[in-house]
Amino acid sequence: MDIRATDLPDVKVLTPRRFGDARGYFSETWNAARMAATGLSTEFVQDNESLSAKPGTLRGLHYQSPPFAQSKLVRVARGSVRDVAVDVRRGSPTYGRWVAEVLSAENAAQLLVPRGFLHGFVTLEPDTLVLYKVDNGYDAASDGSVFWNGAGLDIDWGVAAADVTLSDKDRAAPAFQDWVSPFEYVAA
Numbered sequence: 001m002d003i004r005a006t007d008l009p010d011v012k013v014l015t016p017r018r019f020g021d022a023r024g025y026f027s028e029t030w031n032a033a034r035m036a037a038t039g040l041s042t043e044f045v046q047d048n049e050s051l052s053a054k055p056g057t058l059r060g061l062h063y064q065s066p067p068f069a070q071s072k073l074v075r076v077a078r079g080s081v082r083d084v085a086v087d088v089r090r091g092s093p094t095y096g097r098w099v100a101e102v103l104s105a106e107n108a109a110q111l112l113v114p115r116g117f118l119h120g121f122v123t124l125e126p127d128t129l130v131l132y133k134v135d136n137g138y139d140a141a142s143d144g145s146v147f148w149n150g151a152g153l154d155i156d157w158g159v160a161a162a163d164v165t166l167s168d169k170d171r172a173a174p175a176f177q178d179w180v181s182p183f184e185y186v187a188a
């Protein structure tokens with residue numbers, strides 16, 4: 001597994017090796033024992049999949065409040081996305097900063113989004129299939145969304161606002177500047 005840091009130290013890009021042959025390839029997309037040896041051990045408990053038909057489908061920016069906060073390991077099995085993580089741990093030296101990575105079926109890159117970060121993505125191709133593991137179960141009452149395009153965030157999504165498709169929940173989400181984060185920064 002190639003592990004690359006991003007501009008936010010706790011957000012990593014993990015790219016597994018692909019063993020190619022005449023049939024195609026084989027790849028370990030997650031190996032708990034090997035990741036524990038790197039200090040990035042996470043006990044995932046749920047696997048998720050979402051299909052987005054149209055390019056410009058934007059899901060985010062999402063979180064679950066503590067004690068149901070989730071770390072996520074996100075990858076793309078078909079198509080591509082621009083995947084975004086925003087540090088919203090109150091007191092963090094990088095509070096409000098974001099990183100964006102293109103994840104595609106082709107590049108095999110996976111984004112490791114820790115607890116205390118908002119997460120969202122916009123699809124770049126039709127019929128994009130996103131797979132992600134989470135380390136805490138779904139809890140509808142703890143589920144939250146922050147508006148994707150808020151002042152104070154200025155995320156470069158790489159798509160025009162007019163071309164974005166949102167869920168009703170995400171369209172009605174509070175603006176970043178009006179939202180109070182439930183996450184606290186704990187220095188390592």
Ligand SMILES: Cc1cn([C@H]2C[C@H](O)[C@@H](COP(=O)(O)OP(=O)(O)O[C@H]3O[C@@H](C)C(=O)[C@@H](O)[C@H]3O)O2)c(=O)[nH]c1=O
Binds near residue numbers: 060
């Ligand atoms: C996230 C989730 C949703 N659901 C249900 C609730 C709802 O009826 C339906 C669709 O949910 P949503 O509209 O929240 O789906 P979606 O907008 O795809 O939400 C996801 O977006 C990405 C960016 C994330 O980071 C995920 O954690 C998750 O928040 O699926 C579950 O049953 N389990 C789950 O874990």
